[in-house]
Amino acid sequence: MLVTKYVITSSESNILPSDIAMKIYGSKYDVTVKETCMGVTINGEEEVIDELVKEIRALDPAGIFIKDRGFPPGDPRRCRGRRGGGARPGFYMIESESKMLPMISRALSSEGEIPVLAEKKKPLSPGRLQEIIKEDLS
Amino acid sequence: MAKVIVYPPTSTILSDLVARMGHKALVVPEAVRKLVTESGIDSPPLNMTPEEPKKGLRYAAVDVPSGVRGRMSLIGPIIEEAEAAIIVEDPGWLTGCAGCSRTNELVRLLIRTKGIPILDLAYPSDDAEAKVFVHKIRSFLEGLN
Numbered sequence: 417m418l419v420t421k422y423v424i425t426s427s428e429s430n431i432l433p434s435d436i437a438m439k440i441y442g443s444k445y446d447v448t449v450k451e452t453c454m455g456v457t458i459n460g461e462e463e464v465i466d467e468l469v470k471e472i473r474a475l476d477p478a479g480i481f482i483k484d485r486g487f488p489p490g491d492p493r494r495c496r497g498r499r500g501g502g503a504r505p506g507f508y509m510i511e512s513e514s515k516m517l518p519m520i521s522r523a524l525s526s527e528g529e530i531p532v533l534a535e536k537k538k539p540l541s542p543g544r545l546q547e548i549i550k551e552d553l554s
Numbered sequence: 555m556a557k558v559i560v561y562p563p564t565s566t567i568l569s570d571l572v573a574r575m576g577h578k579a580l581v582v583p584e585a586v587r588k589l590v591t592e593s594g595i596d597s598p599p600l601n602m603t604p605e606e607p608k609k610g611l612r613y614a615a616v617d618v619p620s621g622v623r624g625r626m627s628l629i630g631p632i633i634e635e636a637e638a639a640i641i642v643e644d645p646g647w648l649t650g651c652a653g654c655s656r657t658n659e660l661v662r663l664l665i666r667t668k669g670i671p672i673l674d675l676a677y678p679s680d681d682a683e684a685k686v687f688v689h690k691i692r693s694f695l696e697g698l699n
Contacts, residue, residue, distance in 0.1 A: 418591060424566055473574070481570040484579075486586025493590070506564065508649045513566045516677065519684035520567055530689045531682040 419462045420485040423472055424455040424510065426517035429479030436472055436480075443468065450489035454514055455480075457489040478525035481517060556698040559636035561661060562652045563629055568640055571688070575695040580636055582651045585628040614660060625657040633664050638671045638698050640691060645677050671698065 425431055436456050440449045445468050447460030458465060473480055485506075492498040494505065503511075556577050560568035563582040572579035589601045610623030613630040628651065641662060652658065666672065673694040678684040 419587065422566070481566050482573065483566040483569045484581050484583040484587070486583040487590055491590070505650045508647065509562070509564050509652070510566060512645070512647045516567060516684070519678055519681055520571075520688065522681055523678075523684040523688040526685060530685055533682060533686055 417462050418459060418488070419465050420457060420459045420488050421465055421469065422455060422457055422483050422485050422510070423469075424481045424483070424514065424517070425476070426479040426481070426521040427514065428518040428521060429476050431476045431479060436475065439472065439475065440468065443471070448489055454510060457485060459488050478521045479517075481520075556637045556695075557635055558638045558640060558695070558698070559632055559665060561639065561641040561658075561665065562645075562648055563632070563661070564648075564650065564652050565642065568642065568691075571691050572640070572695065575692060577638075577695055577698065580632045582628055582632070585632060586651070589628075613664065619656070621654055622657045622660065625651060625654055626660065629657070629661055630664070633661065633668065636665070636668065636670060638673075638694075639665045639668075640673045640675065640694070641665065643674075643676045 423433075423436055425433060425436070433451050433453075433455050437449050437451045440447060440456070440458065445460065445464050447458050447464060447468060449459075450457045458468065460468070469482055473482065487494045496502055496504050557580050558572045558577050559580040560572060562568075563580075565581075569579035569581050589606075592601055606627045607620070607623055609627035609630060610625075613626040614623050648658065671694070673690060675687060675690060676683075678687045
């Protein structure tokens with residue numbers, strides 16, 4: 417079965433989408449690759465893609481993120497070149513999460529103690545608010 | 555290897571972390587792939603047949619908006635398959651498959667009432683939170699083995 421995956425690089429990674437594309441071009445694998453602004457899209461048989469994903473991840477284990485994609489690369493139903501421009505559906509999610517990827521990369525590569533987080537302030541409960549109002553009015 | 559449903563069901567970070575820790579992430583793109591790449595497309599551009607709305611009806615009543623039922627026809631079967639779940643609080647910028655608030659409420663409810671192990675998290679906003687985020691996911695997934 418043909419599967420498609422996004423390979424997304426963290427903005428702090430030393431690996432560029434073009435590096436990944438060149439590695440795939442030079443590999444033995446029979447896959448389709450499309451370079452994008454945030455990484456590459458790869459398409460091929462499931463077993464082949466699984467093997468390839470392991471090799472790509474090895475380029476920068478903490479800085480490369482991989483997710484599934486439903487549509488094949490360049491699919492006219494999603495390709496913005498065929499739809500009159502604009503971001504394709506689904507890009508906004510990737511864009512939003514991309515901003516967090518450097519943090520996640522640093523967390524994945526860090527070894528050591530896990531910091532203890534201070535408890536976040538919670539909004540005042542309605543019950544407590546009622547108590548305050550009663551105290552002030554009495 | 556456990557089948558772990560992630561919420562948001564289109565999340566790159568969550569599906570990657572689940573996969574790199576040796577489990578299978580259950581995500582919407584897999585369900586979409588079946589509809590858009592199977593041969594013999596009945597109803598272009600997507601392979602929507604009368605069966606899809608019927609699948610959605612298993613999770614939401616007929617008077618529920620069609621967008622909810624349509625989304626549930628994709629996400630519902632994934633929830634049934636799940637053996638564990640990672641839920642990240644609604645970040646406020648969900649779009650596309652995950653862009654319907656009512657569907658998202660229903661998805662979270664169905665996951666929570668399924669009785670599977672669940673990890674609740676919030677997206678990190680700094681490095682310390684990111685470390686805790688990754689640590690919690692790693693510990694949770696190791697516990698599933």
